[in-house]
Amino acid sequence: xxxxxGFLKPRQAVLDRRGEIIADLADLLPEGCxxxxxxxxxxxxxxxxxxxxxxxxxxVLPETTEQVAAVLKYCSRYGIPVVPRGAxxxxxxxxxxQEDAIVVGLSKMSRIxxxxxxxxxxxxxxxxxxxxxxxxxxADGFFYAPxxxxxxxxxxxxxxxxxxxxxxxxxxxxxxNNLLGVKMVLFDGTVIELGGKALDAPGYxxxxxxxxxxxxxGIVTEATVRLIAKPEGARPVLFGFAASEAAGxxxxxIIGSGIIPVAIEFMDKPAIEICEAFAHAGYPLDVEAxxxxxxxxxxxxxxxxxxxIIEIARRHGVVTIKESQSALEAAxxxxxxxxxxxxxxxxxxxxxxxxxxxLSQLSHxxxxxxxxxxxxxxxxxxxxxxxxxxxxxxxxxxxNDPADAARAEAAGNDILKLCVDAGGCLTGEHGVxxxxxxxxxxxxxxxxxxxxxxxxxxxxxxxxxxPSKVFPLEGRPQA
Amino acid sequence: MIxxxxxxxxxxxxxxxxxxxxxxVTLAIVGGGxxxxxxxxxxxxxxxxxxxxxxxxTYNPAEMTMSALAGTPLAEVEAALAAxxxxxxxxPMDHRGILGTTGEPTIGGTFAANVSxxxxxxxxxxxxxxxxxxxVNGRGExxxxxxxxxxxxxxxxLVKLMAGSYGTLGILTEVTFKVLPVPPAAATVVVExxxxxxxxxxxAEAMAxxxxxxxxxxxxxxxxxxxxxxALPEGAATVLRLEGLAxxxxxxxxxxxxxxxxxxxxxxxxxxxTKALWAEIRDVKPYADGTARPLWRLSVPPSAGQQLVAAxxxxxxxxxxxxxxxxxxxxxxxxxxxxxxVRRYVxxxxxxxxxxxxxxxxxxxxIPAFExxxxxxxxxxxxxxxxxxxxxxxxxGRLAAVA
Numbered sequence: 001x002x003x004x005x006g007f008l009k010p011r012q013a014v015l016d017r018r019g020e021i022i023a024d025l026a027d028l029l030p031e032g033c034x035x036x037x038x039x040x041x042x043x044x045x046x047x048x049x050x051x052x053x054x055x056x057x058x059x060v061l062p063e064t065t066e067q068v069a070a071v072l073k074y075c076s077r078y079g080i081p082v083v084p085r086g087a088x089x090x091x092x093x094x095x096x097x098q099e100d101a102i103v104v105g106l107s108k109m110s111r112i113x114x115x116x117x118x119x120x121x122x123x124x125x126x127x128x129x130x131x132x133x134x135x136x137x138x139a140d141g142f143f144y145a146p147x148x149x150x151x152x153x154x155x156x157x158x159x160x161x162x163x164x165x166x167x168x169x170x171x172x173x174x175x176x177n178n179l180l181g182v183k184m185v186l187f188d189g190t191v192i193e194l195g196g197k198a199l200d201a202p203g204y205x206x207x208x209x210x211x212x213x214x215x216x217x218g219i220v221t222e223a224t225v226r227l228i229a230k231p232e233g234a235r236p237v238l239f240g241f242a243a244s245e246a247a248g249x250x251x252x253x254i255i256g257s258g259i260i261p262v263a264i265e266f267m268d269k270p271a272i273e274i275c276e277a278f279a280h281a282g283y284p285l286d287v288e289a290x291x292x293x294x295x296x297x298x299x300x301x302x303x304x305x306x307x308x309i310i311e312i313a314r315r316h317g318v319v320t321i322k323e324s325q326s327a328l329e330a331a332x333x334x335x336x337x338x339x340x341x342x343x344x345x346x347x348x349x350x351x352x353x354x355x356x357x358x359l360s361q362l363s364h365x366x367x368x369x370x371x372x373x374x375x376x377x378x379x380x381x382x383x384x385x386x387x388x389x390x391x392x393x394x395x396x397x398x399x400n401d402p403a404d405a406a407r408a409e410a411a412g413n414d415i416l417k418l419c420v421d422a423g424g425c426l427t428g429e430h431g432v433x434x435x436x437x438x439x440x441x442x443x444x445x446x447x448x449x450x451x452x453x454x455x456x457x458x459x460x461x462x463x464x465x466x467p468s469k470v471f472p473l474e475g476r477p478q479a
Numbered sequence: 480m481i482x483x484x485x486x487x488x489x490x491x492x493x494x495x496x497x498x499x500x501x502x503x504v505t506l507a508i509v510g511g512g513x514x515x516x517x518x519x520x521x522x523x524x525x526x527x528x529x530x531x532x533x534x535x536x537t538y539n540p541a542e543m544t545m546s547a548l549a550g551t552p553l554a555e556v557e558a559a560l561a562a563x564x565x566x567x568x569x570x571p572m573d574h575r576g577i578l579g580t581t582g583e584p585t586i587g588g589t590f591a592a593n594v595s596x597x598x599x600x601x602x603x604x605x606x607x608x609x610x611x612x613x614x615v616n617g618r619g620e621x622x623x624x625x626x627x628x629x630x631x632x633x634x635x636x637l638v639k640l641m642a643g644s645y646g647t648l649g650i651l652t653e654v655t656f657k658v659l660p661v662p663p664a665a666a667t668v669v670v671e672x673x674x675x676x677x678x679x680x681x682x683a684e685a686m687a688x689x690x691x692x693x694x695x696x697x698x699x700x701x702x703x704x705x706x707x708x709x710a711l712p713e714g715a716a717t718v719l720r721l722e723g724l725a726x727x728x729x730x731x732x733x734x735x736x737x738x739x740x741x742x743x744x745x746x747x748x749x750x751x752x753t754k755a756l757w758a759e760i761r762d763v764k765p766y767a768d769g770t771a772r773p774l775w776r777l778s779v780p781p782s783a784g785q786q787l788v789a790a791x792x793x794x795x796x797x798x799x800x801x802x803x804x805x806x807x808x809x810x811x812x813x814x815x816x817x818x819x820x821v822r823r824y825v826x827x828x829x830x831x832x833x834x835x836x837x838x839x840x841x842x843x844x845x846i847p848a849f850e851x852x853x854x855x856x857x858x859x860x861x862x863x864x865x866x867x868x869x870x871x872x873x874x875x876g877r878l879a880a881v882a
Binding site: 203 | 604864
């Protein structure tokens with residue numbers, strides 16, 4: 001397909017020194033930590049934003065923080081761009097490399113270093129997967145709260161890079177609210193530690209700044225995260241509606257009533273059909289929209305909360321209410337929801353939007369999204385975190401038809417502008433990456449963006465860390 | 480005489496800052512002035528107050544967000560929220576008691592100092608509730624960051640950076656924050672007569688139970704009598720707060736008391752006593768004593784809190800009580816501030832940091848209020864600061880490692 005999103009032009013001086021650079025990197029790293037042949041580089045050319053790909057100059061897979069530091073020190077000395085990578089599950093192209101870049105993959109740093117149940121913390125290497133943390137402490141009655149749909153694969157380092165969320169952050173917050181500390185390597189190879197096992201740290205909240213910085217401020221190699229005691233029980237309940245708008249306004253009323261469930265997920269009819277065909281979760285197929293509302297606590301607490309929610313849902317004309325009757329049913333309900341993107345991939349190519357809007361705008365934005373996508377002659381499936389207004393329209397298209405792909409991208413841009421104009425933002429949890437980079441002007445004016453870029457330059461004055469991402473390519477301050 | 484600016488608009492503030500930057504005139508930034516004793520003393524040419532930039536801009540209870548101008552009195556914000564059954568989840572403490580200041584705390588000052596209270600260790604700090612800011616940077620430019628939605632990863636999170644920056648990066652003009660419904664019921668389980676080490680174990684055990692404890696403090700015998708008019712039972716009190724639906728609080732309180740029964744006898748405080756007690760813990764009532772005796776705020780891993788106090792007791796006269804499961808220690812020195820000793824022990828016992836919240840003028844001039852940072856982090860912080868305020872005109876000295 002024709003590429004509408006540009007990358008920085010590769011630095012010829014770097015490309016010319018390719019052989020030398022690879023030899024130098026080989027000296028810095030143990031055997032088996034460097035990939036430079038085309039076949040080996042191929043898996044690293046893109047992430048989950050599949051429409052764009054670039055073969056990097058080389059991939060390094062360090063085993064220690066010191067090795068990461070040695071590579072960054074080298075790259076900073078010779079002006080070589082660096083693209084950090086966790087599991088490569090970014091939906092916004094955050095991990096897509098460029099021809100003159102070294103990919104620093106953290107996959108070999110995948111150990112849990114310390115579990116401290118007294119202080120309810122876990123300290124892990126950046127390549128540990130999200131779900132692995134919860135699995136490691138589950139038997140002791142704890143879990144790590146942020147749960148992106150890709151949690152089986154995605155790494156904690158990548159979660160920090162994107163400040164990832166998930167279905168349950170309505171109650172527990174996103175990555176930044178659950179992160180206590182990091183060890184990270186700055187671009188010149190300096191290793192610093194921010195935060196730790198205490199709840200706050202002295203000085204500026206650099207930890208808060210690093211979280212969600214998309215690999216532009218340094219490379220996180222270790223993280224200390226908060227653990228939370230698992231609730232006694234949790235129960236997802238399905239609420240089916242005859243119209244999307246009714247489901248949307250029901251969400252706003254639930255939140256407005258002062259009841260805050262753990263999760264409120266929304267699916268429209270196309271999404272229900274796709275997910276049900278994949279997961280056989282028992283989703284009702286005769287409704288236009290479905291809410292998955294999860295409550296947790298003791299039996300009596302869940303019952304009390306559900307009564308309140310059911311009352312509100314009735315006011316909005318709910319047509320089906322289905323409580324999960326067993327742990328297996330509950331697991332299937334979540335399996336269907338969490339595999340929504342993968343299941344959609346079985347029926348069509350798609351791009352996934354991630355704008356967040358104020359709850360009062362939910363119904364309006366849903367309706368307009370449908371109109372926008374239809375105006376481009378395309379189809380859309382909506383499956384998203386309704387409780388916090390984080391929308392995920394999946395625009396279905398055919399990746400092998402260039403015109404179709406261009407229309408999908410244009411529709412996506414229109415939807416994101418709609419979200420911003422409704423008082424929301426371009427991205428709630430997937431990050432800007434390359435995907436939304438050129439829309440940043442729509443959300444921020446020049447002074448806003450200049451201030452962000454000045455902060456970025458304070459960390460990486462040469463603009464070598466993940467340089468094609470987040471900020472529009474024009475107007476960047478010169479080192 | 481120090482010239483005092485009180486602009487009534489964002490543009491007014493920006494204009495003062497632009498001239499100040501051009502003339503290299505330094506500015507002390509104040510809101511209500513109730514926390515002006517926090518941090519190192521500021522030496523500035525002039526003072527700029529946000530007091531006249533006051534008022535709630537938007538409040539939509541159904542969306543659980545509010546926007547207010549920075550100089551809005553915190554009391555006004557909290558009253559507006561209470562009228563709709565909502566609250567600030569981070570329970571900002573009132574510093575007037577311990578610092579002996581007067582005036583009205585502002586919402587801008589609350590976020591600028593990232594002021595939080597007992598619920599912080601489960602519900603997050605002020606920084607976790609802050610969704611969006613407008614501020615004037617040191618070039619006199621009006622900048623916005625974040626927004627009014629719960630989830631937002633669009634660009635760098637300057638919102639977090641502004642929280643707790645003590646007015647050294649920019650002058651907050653408007654803040655947008657998340658609010659939560661006031662829990663309909665609350666109770667406190669009191670476990671009686673524990674020593675500090677036992678209390679730490681009990682609090683950790685409580686946090687491991689699926690009962691959602693929203694406050695865990697230990698009030699040793701030396702301070703117990705100064706809370707809720709001496710109504711706590713005799714001996715040390717380890718207090719655990721539960722909030723939520725009435726029936727649920729009742730059940731969880733029973734469950735919690737049963738789980739902890741092997742540690743000591745337990746009693747229960749009702750909703751009224753619970754509210755009063757946690758407000759007093761939040762405001763550090765035992766040390767709101769009208770003195771300037773040195774007061775430290777130690778933020779450490781919960782397991783380290785009581786070890787630290789025990790170790791310090793062998794060296795010098797201290798009195799202390801604990802919040803945040805033991806990870807927040809309020810430590811009052813009987814005589815000298817003993818900064819070197821306190822900070823050495825914090826480092827030795829698992830890390831964290833020590834802030835000198837109160838001391839007499841001589842000690843404040845000599846001791847950095849905030850924990851000195853590792854050189855690489857301090858240099859980075861300085862570069863970040865320069866990216867906001869290149870002429871270094873905002874609150875000079877406030878965050879300095881050496882006063």
